[in-house]
Amino acid sequence: MSLKKIAIPTIAVIIFLLLWELLVWANGWPNFVMASPSDLGPAYVRYWDLFLINGWQTLWRTVAGLALAIVFGTALGMIMGFSKVMRDALYPLLVGFNAIPKATVVPIIALMFVGAHDFNTVLIAFMISFFPIAVSVSIGLSTLEPEYRDILRSLGASKMTIFWKIALPKTLPEFFGALKVAVTLAFIGTNLMEIVSPHGRGLGALFDSGRTNSDYPLMFAVLIALAFLGIVLYYVVVVLEKIFAGWAERQET
Amino acid sequence: MTALIDIKDVSHTFATDGGPLHVLDHLNISIEEGGFTAVVGPSGCGKSTLTRLVSGLMKPDEGEVWLHGERVKGPRSTVGMAFQNPVLLEWRTILDNVILPLEIVPNKLSRAERVDRAEFLLGLVGLTGFEDKKPSELSGGMRQRASLCRALVHKPEVLILDEPFGALDAFTREDLWQTMHKVKSEEPFTGLLITHDLRESIFLADQVVVMSGRPAHAQYIMDVPSTGERVIDDLYTPDSAERLNILRHQIQIAQGREPADVEAAQ
Ligand SMILES: Nc1ncnc2c1ncn2[C@@H]1O[C@H](COP(=O)(O)OP(=O)(O)OP(=O)(O)O)[C@@H](O)[C@H]1O
Ligand SMILES: [Mg+2]
Numbered sequence: 001m002s003l004k005k006i007a008i009p010t011i012a013v014i015i016f017l018l019l020w021e022l023l024v025w026a027n028g029w030p031n032f033v034m035a036s037p038s039d040l041g042p043a044y045v046r047y048w049d050l051f052l053i054n055g056w057q058t059l060w061r062t063v064a065g066l067a068l069a070i071v072f073g074t075a076l077g078m079i080m081g082f083s084k085v086m087r088d089a090l091y092p093l094l095v096g097f098n099a100i101p102k103a104t105v106v107p108i109i110a111l112m113f114v115g116a117h118d119f120n121t122v123l124i125a126f127m128i129s130f131f132p133i134a135v136s137v138s139i140g141l142s143t144l145e146p147e148y149r150d151i152l153r154s155l156g157a158s159k160m161t162i163f164w165k166i167a168l169p170k171t172l173p174e175f176f177g178a179l180k181v182a183v184t185l186a187f188i189g190t191n192l193m194e195i196v197s198p199h200g201r202g203l204g205a206l207f208d209s210g211r212t213n214s215d216y217p218l219m220f221a222v223l224i225a226l227a228f229l230g231i232v233l234y235y236v237v238v239v240l241e242k243i244f245a246g247w248a249e250r251q252e253t
Numbered sequence: 254m255t256a257l258i259d260i261k262d263v264s265h266t267f268a269t270d271g272g273p274l275h276v277l278d279h280l281n282i283s284i285e286e287g288g289f290t291a292v293v294g295p296s297g298c299g300k301s302t303l304t305r306l307v308s309g310l311m312k313p314d315e316g317e318v319w320l321h322g323e324r325v326k327g328p329r330s331t332v333g334m335a336f337q338n339p340v341l342l343e344w345r346t347i348l349d350n351v352i353l354p355l356e357i358v359p360n361k362l363s364r365a366e367r368v369d370r371a372e373f374l375l376g377l378v379g380l381t382g383f384e385d386k387k388p389s390e391l392s393g394g395m396r397q398r399a400s401l402c403r404a405l406v407h408k409p410e411v412l413i414l415d416e417p418f419g420a421l422d423a424f425t426r427e428d429l430w431q432t433m434h435k436v437k438s439e440e441p442f443t444g445l446l447i448t449h450d451l452r453e454s455i456f457l458a459d460q461v462v463v464m465s466g467r468p469a470h471a472q473y474i475m476d477v478p479s480t481g482e483r484v485i486d487d488l489y490t491p492d493s494a495e496r497l498n499i500l501r502h503q504i505q506i507a508q509g510r511e512p513a514d515v516e517a518a519q
Contacts, residue, residue, distance in 0.1 A: 147340045154308045155357045155407070156328045165353070169344050247344040247387060 035220040043221035050206055051225055058190055058202040059229060061118060065125025066186040070179070073130035077137025081167075082159075087138060098131040103192060110197035117201060121193040128189035129182040136178035140171030173248035176241035183233045191226065203229070255322060256283035257443045258290075258307060258411060263316030264468070265302060276302050277313070278468035284460070289437065289444035291454035293500065294464030294472075295508045300447045303464075304413045307445060308332045321410060330358040333404035333442070337416040339396040341388035347399050348384040351375060354407045374402040377439055378432050394425035398432065405440055412442040419449060427485055430456050434483060451500045452488050463503040473503040 017037045024036035031039050044051060076094075080087040102124060109120050144167055152162045194204020203222050210218035242249075265277040276299040284290045292300055305311040306318050309328040318325040320332075333354070341350045351371040355362060362370070375381055378398040388396055397417055404412055418426045430453060437444070448454050454461045455477050465472035475496065487493060505511040 145338065145340065147336045147338050148342075150305075150308075150310055150336075151334060151340055151353075151403075152357060154310055154328050154332055154334050155330050155354050157357045161357065165356070166342065169342070245344075247389075 032214065032216045035217045039217035040221045040224060043215075043217040047206075047218065047221075051203075051221075054201065054203045054206045055225060055229060058187075058194065058204065058226075059233075061121045061202065062125050062183075062186050062190045062229075062233065065122045065189060066129055066183060068122065068126040069130035069133055069182055069186060072126070073133030073178075073182070074137050074175075076130070076134040078141065078163075080134065080138035081141025081171075084142075087142065094131065094134065102128045102189060103196070106192050106196045110193070117197075120197065121190050121202065124193045125186040125189035128192075129186035132178040132181045132185070133175070136174040137171055140174040141167050144170060172245040173241075176237065176245050179237050179241075180234060183237050184230060187226075187230050187233060256319075257286040257288070257321055258282070258284040258445065259317075259319040260303070260307070261317045261319065263306060263313045263318065265299070265306070265311075265313045265315070275468040278470050280316070280464075280470050282462055282471055282474075284443055284445065286443055287441060288460060289446065289458045290460045290462060291446045291448055291458035292462045292464060293448060293451060293454050293504065294469060295466050295504070296449075298464050298467050298469040298507070300464060301415055304334070304415050304445065304447060307411070308334055308413055330354075330407060331410045332413060333407065333409035333411070334413045334415070335397075335400045335404040335417045337419040339388075339393075339400035341396055341399060341403075343388050346385050346387060347375070347380065347391070348372070350388065350399060351402045351406050353403060358407045360407070371402065371406055374405055374440075375399070377436055378402055392425075394421055394429060397421060397429060401432075401436070405436070405442070408440075410443060412444045414444065414446045416447050416449060418453065426450070426453070431485070433457055451497050451504070454500070455493060455496050456483060456485075456488055461500060463500060463507060465507045466509055472507055473500075475500065 021036050021038060024034055029036075076090070080090055105127065106124060109123055113120050113123075148166050148170070149162055152166060157165070190202065191204040191207075194202035195208055203226055207219055207222040210216070210222060260280055260282040263277055263280045264275075267274045267276055280299075280303070282290065282292070282303075292303065294300055302311070306313050307320070307325070309318075309325045309332070312326070320329070341347075342353070345353070348368065348371050351374060352367050355367045355370070372381070372384065375384060378401060380395060380398055380402070383391065383395065383399075388399070391399065401417065404414075418429050421429065434457070444458075446454070446457060455475075459477050459479050461475040461477060462471050463473040463475075464470070477496065502511070
């Protein structure tokens with residue numbers, strides 16, 4: 001059962017790599033058009049220390065940005081979820097803010113806080129990822145069936161008690177759904193800043209140095225490393241979801 | 254002679270987007286201690302509003318609601334409620350769902366005592382053995398039974414049921430009616446039941462109130478003498494048929510489908 005769970009995705013990845021290799025080989029592409037999987041190994045071997053250092057930098061800044069997004073997004077979602085006035089007031093602002101392509105914000109932030117590279121990057125990761133969290137929490141709270149509230153309120157429970165006992169746990173499945181989106185977004189935000197505002201840190205910067213040195217296998221190797229980190233982050237969220245909101249999962253039949 | 258629940262001349266109007274909606278109009282209902290009153294009436298006439306007034310979730314614009322000689326000013330822990338939607342918390346086991354009110358209402362019970370109390374009630378409604386199940390693992394009827402236990406766990410004086418069996422199939426519903434009788438004989442409470450089912454009203458209640466259409470008042474009140482234990486067969490006696498006929502007729506008047514009696518129409 002659990003062997004199957006690991007085996008199936010692993011086989012899928014292997015097939016994917018084989019097809020990729022085959023595609024490059026059949027077309028006779030040189031590695032500056034498209035590197036093949038067999039080029040990646042040497043790139044990792046040569047730069048393994050750079051991958052570790054930069055990978056770590058990308059990872060912690062993404063997680064920091066995401067953590068901020070969770071705190072801020074949840075708070076904002078609570079405000080909008082409990083107060084209809086605040087919801088009507090903040091929603092258009094929030095949607096407008098979210099609509100601004102973050103690629104245009106990156107240079108602005110980079111100029112505003114020149115030199116504060118870590119801060120810049122965390123800020124972008126945060127800005128790009130808090131939106132889905134705020135929206136999901138506010139929707140989760142505002143769509144709570146009134147009977148749930150009435151059950152506790154008729155016993156004289158305070159708003160806070162109702163929040164902790166019912167509203168919060170009931171919102172968790174939606175929250176984790178949003179978190180899965182947010183984690184990917186935060187990751188994109190981090191890399192955006194690392195590439196657009198080069199300061200020699202993070203996988204984005206490594207990618208950029210691959211580009212300036214025409215080291216194409218390195219660029220592809222970075223892409224794959226990014227994909228790998230993205231998968232790890234995503235599945236961390238999935239595991240947390242299983243722990244805290246596992247009850248919402250449909251029984252497998 | 255004081256009633257445990259006294260609804261005195263209550264009127265209420267909601268402000269809606271389409272203007273004021275006059276829902277209740279000089280409504281008077283009084284329920285004896287230990288009594289069980291069923292309220293029937295056309296859809297949207299204000300029955301759920303009535304339950305919210307009695308439980309203190311809402312205050313009436315006019316008139317007063319009295320509970321046990323005290324005027325209702327807000328929610329109070331001497332009330333237990335159950336709705337058509339059992340609203341069990343999916344992340345809690347059935348046992349912990351039933352215990353929930355004991356976590357809110359001030360009391361000195363230890364965890365073990367709370368578990369005992371919940372298990373006693375679950376036993377009463379036939380849910381022994383399901384304590385550790387999650388609500389999603391139970392049928393609709395079982396969930397409603399659990400919801401009933403939750404409404405009773407803190408020994409409320411007043412049990413308010415808003416169409417609790419409305420979503421169940423006919424056989425499950427009849428099972429639950431009998432369970433209600435059993436519970437009533439073991440757990441003293443004063444009941445207010447909202448229902449759409451006339452057979453349910455005369456089977457469970459000793460007083461049936463027919464509410465008129467909006468704005469609603471108590472259009473007709475029927476006493477159902479209790480003859481000790483009731484069984485489903487009682488619903489098929491000539492007496493019951495007669496009562497059901499009267500009630501059906503009253504509902505039709507309330508719905509405006511049949512002219513009221515000549516005197517009332519003047
Ligand atoms: N908070 C509210 N604000 C505005 N209108 C409301 C509110 N609550 C109820 N109403 C309206 O008041 C009327 C009576 O509602 P209520 O829920 O009490 O009816 P009901 O008799 O329980 O109906 P049903 O048989 O469908 O359950 C309905 O028309 C409803 O739309
Ligand atoms: Mg109703």
